Amino acid sequence: MSQPVPVRIRRSEDGKLLLITWTDGLSCHYPLSLLRKKCPCAVCTTEAKSKGPFYIPLYTADAMTISEIKQQGHYALQLIWADGHHTGIYDFAYLRSLCPEASEASDV
Numbered sequence: 001m002s003q004p005v006p007v008r009i010r011r012s013e014d015g016k017l018l019l020i021t022w023t024d025g026l027s028c029h030y031p032l033s034l035l036r037k038k039c040p041c042a043v044c045t046t047e048a049k050s051k052g053p054f055y056i057p058l059y060t061a062d063a064m065t066i067s068e069i070k071q072q073g074h075y076a077l078q079l080i081w082a083d084g085h086h087t088g089i090y091d092f093a094y095l096r097s098l099c100p101e102a103s104e105a106s107d108v
C-alpha cells in the first residue's frame with residue numbers, strides 16, 4: 001500500500017480551489033471547476049459520455065461551490081456542492097490523478 005492519502009484538506013480563501021496536502025508531501029491545488037467537471041458519479045459520467053468529448057457543460061456559480069466535504073472511510077472524499085449535487089465520491093487514487101501538480105511531475 002503505497003497509495004498516498006490526504007493529510008490536510010482545505011478550501012482556498014477565495015473559495016475557488018481545493019487544497020490537498022498528501023502523505024508524500026505533494027500539495028495539490030484543484031480548481032473547483034475541474035473537480036465538478038470530473039465528477040465521477042453515474043449521472044455526470046453518463047451525461048459526459050452521451051454528449052461526447054467536446055461537450056462543455058455550463059455550470060452555475062453554485063455548481064462550482066463546495067458546501068461540504070465529507071470523508072468516506074479511508075479511501076475517498078464526498079464533495080457536496082452548493083447546487084445540491086452530492087453523489088460524487090472521489091476516491092484518493094482518482095483525486096490524485098486529477099492533481100494539476102502531479103500531472104506535471106510524472107508523465108502518465
Ligand SMILES: [Zn+2]
Nearest residue numbers: 039041044088
Ligand atoms: Zn456528479
